[in-house]
Amino acid sequence: xxxxLDFQDLRKKAIQALxxxxxxxxxxxxxxxxxxxxxxxxxxxxxxxxxxVHTTSFLFHIRPRYYEKGSTIFAHTFRLGFFxxxxxxxxxxxxxxxxxxxxxxxxxxxDSILNLMSNVPFGKMLRDIHRLGAEGMVIFxxxxxxxxxxxxxxxxxxxxxxxxxVVLLGVTLLLSFSGYLLPWDxxxxxxxxxxTSMAEAxxxxxxxxxxxxxxxxxIGAGGLLRFYLLHVVLLPLAAILVISIHYYKVSREHGISxxxxxxxxxxxxxxxxxxxxxxxxxxxxxxxxVFLVSLGLFAMVAGVTLLGYSAPxxxxxxxxxxxxxxxxxxxxxxxxxxxxxxDKSLMGIILPTILVLLLVGVPYIDRNPYRSLYKRPFxxxxxxxxxxxxxxxxxxxxxxxxxQTPAATRIxxxxxxxxxxxxxxxxxxxxxxxxxxxxxxxVPRDLCPSLDFGCPDLTAVFREFSERVNFAATQEDLQPxxxxxxxxxVMVIEDWQTxxxxxxxxxxxxxxxxxxxxxYEKHIFLHRERVHE
Numbered sequence: 362x363x364x365x366l367d368f369q370d371l372r373k374k375a376i377q378a379l380x381x382x383x384x385x386x387x388x389x390x391x392x393x394x395x396x397x398x399x400x401x402x403x404x405x406x407x408x409x410x411x412x413x414v415h416t417t418s419f420l421f422h423i424r425p426r427y428y429e430k431g432s433t434i435f436a437h438t439f440r441l442g443f444f445x446x447x448x449x450x451x452x453x454x455x456x457x458x459x460x461x462x463x464x465x466x467x468x469x470x471x472d473s474i475l476n477l478m479s480n481v482p483f484g485k486m487l488r489d490i491h492r493l494g495a496e497g498m499v500i501f502x503x504x505x506x507x508x509x510x511x512x513x514x515x516x517x518x519x520x521x522x523x524x525x526x527v528v529l530l531g532v533t534l535l536l537s538f539s540g541y542l543l544p545w546d547x548x549x550x551x552x553x554x555x556x557t558s559m560a561e562a563x564x565x566x567x568x569x570x571x572x573x574x575x576x577x578x579x580i581g582a583g584g585l586l587r588f589y590l591l592h593v594v595l596l597p598l599a600a601i602l603v604i605s606i607h608y609y610k611v612s613r614e615h616g617i618s619x620x621x622x623x624x625x626x627x628x629x630x631x632x633x634x635x636x637x638x639x640x641x642x643x644x645x646x647x648x649x650x651v652f653l654v655s656l657g658l659f660a661m662v663a664g665v666t667l668l669g670y671s672a673p674x675x676x677x678x679x680x681x682x683x684x685x686x687x688x689x690x691x692x693x694x695x696x697x698x699x700x701x702x703x704d705k706s707l708m709g710i711i712l713p714t715i716l717v718l719l720l721v722g723v724p725y726i727d728r729n730p731y732r733s734l735y736k737r738p739f740x741x742x743x744x745x746x747x748x749x750x751x752x753x754x755x756x757x758x759x760x761x762x763x764x765q766t767p768a769a770t771r772i773x774x775x776x777x778x779x780x781x782x783x784x785x786x787x788x789x790x791x792x793x794x795x796x797x798x799x800x801x802x803x804v805p806r807d808l809c810p811s812l813d814f815g816c817p818d819l820t821a822v823f824r825e826f827s828e829r830v831n832f833a834a835t836q837e838d839l840q841p842x843x844x845x846x847x848x849x850x851v852m853v854i855e856d857w858q859t860x861x862x863x864x865x866x867x868x869x870x871x872x873x874x875x876x877x878x879x880x881y882e883k884h885i886f887l888h889r890e891r892v893h894e
Contacts (some may be wrong), residue, residue, distance in 0.1 A: 388421065389413035398644040411643040424642055425612045431636030432617035433646065437512070440653060441505035446608075447657050448498035449600060452536075455491040456593065463543065465589035467582050470545035471677045478674070489665035492672035495537045497661075499692050502533045510723065510744050513732030514618040520724035522615070525607040527721050532600045534692060539592040541690055542585060547780050550678035551687040553588070554580055555697070562705040579680060621732035675780040684779040685770070686760040698757030765842045768833045769868040769881040776826060777866065777885055784822045785864065790889045792816035793854055793862045800827045800850035823852055830868060845870040860889035 380391045387395060389410045397405050404411060414421050432438070462481055464473045477484040506526055509515055515523035542553040557580070561571040576583020611617060622628065623636040640646060664670045689697045699708040719726070727740050734741050756762060766774070777785045794809040794816055804824045809816035827850070833839065834848035848870040857863035867882035 387414065388418035401644060409641075411641060414643060421643075423608075423612070425616070427639040427641050428617065428646060429619060429636065430638040430640050431619040431623045433640060434620065437620050438617065439504075439508065441501050441508055442611075443650065443653060444657060445498060445501045445505050446604065447654060448494045448501060449604065451494040451657075451661070452491065452498065453597065455487055455494065456597075458487060459491060460593060465543070465586050467545060467585055467678070470543065470585060474544050474546075474674060485671075486662075486665055489670060489672045490661050493661055493664055493670055495540060498533055499537055502530050506530060507744070507748070511734065511741060512618065513621060513737060513740075515724045516727070516730070516732060518615045519610075519618065522607060522610040523724050524721060525603055525610065527717070529600065529603045529607060531717075532596055532603060536592065536596045536600060537692065538690060539588045539596060542580070542588045543592065544674055545585065545678045546673075546675040547678055547682075547684050548673055548675045550580065550680070551683060552689050553584075555687065555689050556693065557584075559696075559700075559705065559709040563710045564706060567706075618732070621734070625731060625733050625736070673781070685766075685774055686778065686780075688758065688760050691755075694756075694758030695751045695754035696758070698754035698762075701757055701763045765840075767881070768839075768843050768845050769870065769879075772826065772829045772833070772868070773866045773881065773883050775829075776822060777864075777883055784825065785866075786885070786887065786891075788816075788818045788822060790860075790862070790887065790891075792819045793864070793887065794819070795854050795856050795862070798823055798852045798854075800830050800848075800852075802831070804828075826850065826852060826866070834870070841873040844873050846873060847871045857886065862887045 376392070383395060384391050390398065391406070391410070393405045394410050397403065398411070412426050415424060415426050416422060459477070462473055462477045462484065464470060474488070477488060479485075481487075509523065509526065538553070538556060542549045557571060557574045560574055561567045563570050572578070574584065574587065575581075576587050618624075619636055623633055688694065696709065696713060699712065702708055727737075729737050729740060731737055761771075775783070777783050792809065792812070792815075794812060796808075798808055800823075804827045805820070807815040807817070808820045808823055830845060830848050830850040833843060833845040836844070845868065848868060850866075850868045853865040853867070855863045855865075864885050864887065865882055867880065869878065869880045871877065872879050
């Protein structure tokens, strides 16, 4: 009997000691409470120990104890703000690891990227995730601001929060842009050259701004080091500061806005009361955020492993050769489109500055007290129109728009771009059957009948080549630079060396104006062991 009592007493003491240790680790949650949290049950103690976690825990004290139920509706926020922060922390973690293998020097930057992708375990996947996270952060920041605008969540006490969001959008764009140069390939070098050249158009201090960014009249060692320090030191610190202010305003002062229909709509009192019902962060919202983080990581890993997303890496930067179709990063295409409309200073500096000031002043310009879409037709219309204008300007920013590229150059460039893979480089080596393939009025169903399985990919490329040449040769209503009168075109595939093919694309035609014979051709070499990014 005494032994049984001693055993039970010892068991109670052991459980109590374990419970105390668990409370220390979980900042106040005992064994029973932790089990209730895992099950989603109500608190087992009073006062609510889950609130104590927010007081004593280093990780949880910055999180609100609860949210209003209406603000957690998925269709209201789409978790855009959460995923913006998620991508930022992914960038911080992956960026710190990538820094170990990167050398910010023109002589070594490109080789360090090749070494990372080739010799570092999971190095290529890490770089791809970092690039995907950067683009994801830009996309979700823009969508988050658009959602905030459409729901009118920038009004009254949230006006300063809107300002921090605008600043965060600018920091996000600069973060992504500053990292664009670091691989030191042709794509990065000339995209950043285009971007920094706009600083030179700034009134009064354009030359000084250009020299400050580049470190010299042209981008070199000084410019690369400046962009590296911006990307890994100054801009991340600025982002952390702005995110902290933004988050503090949301979590500590005014919270996430309720749907306008619940605040201003003619809904029953019970619905409004239910919308303001408190939902504790632990366990419901915390487990939801764990799920979102898991979902985000899974999506990113699946994107770079299963869906084939790959951070581009072209040939090493060459300041002496400007590749055709050079363009800025996709999130600056709208600005490149504006530059095609007029003066560089006006369209590249003055007008964008005015647009940013208007964006900052939205809470003060829009004096409509309502948040509902139906009660703000003018503001919502302006917002939708602005999005459409950005889309159109982005399309205008593409190299193919508004630039008169001769037809022969355009056709061959689209098939075999100077930078990137393109249709012809994507043809499997086994289908590159040696021969001379002349463009005629009709295209054979298969260029390689001697091969067991034919060459469908090569045939598709040759068909596109033929159709475009024939179109330019026969359509008389095209612009002079788009026409190829009396065109004769050929694709030549040669066995150049062991496991190496030489491919020549050649177009001969008569000049529309002078009638002189002209010719344009391009040579590429494809190895059996080539790897496409």
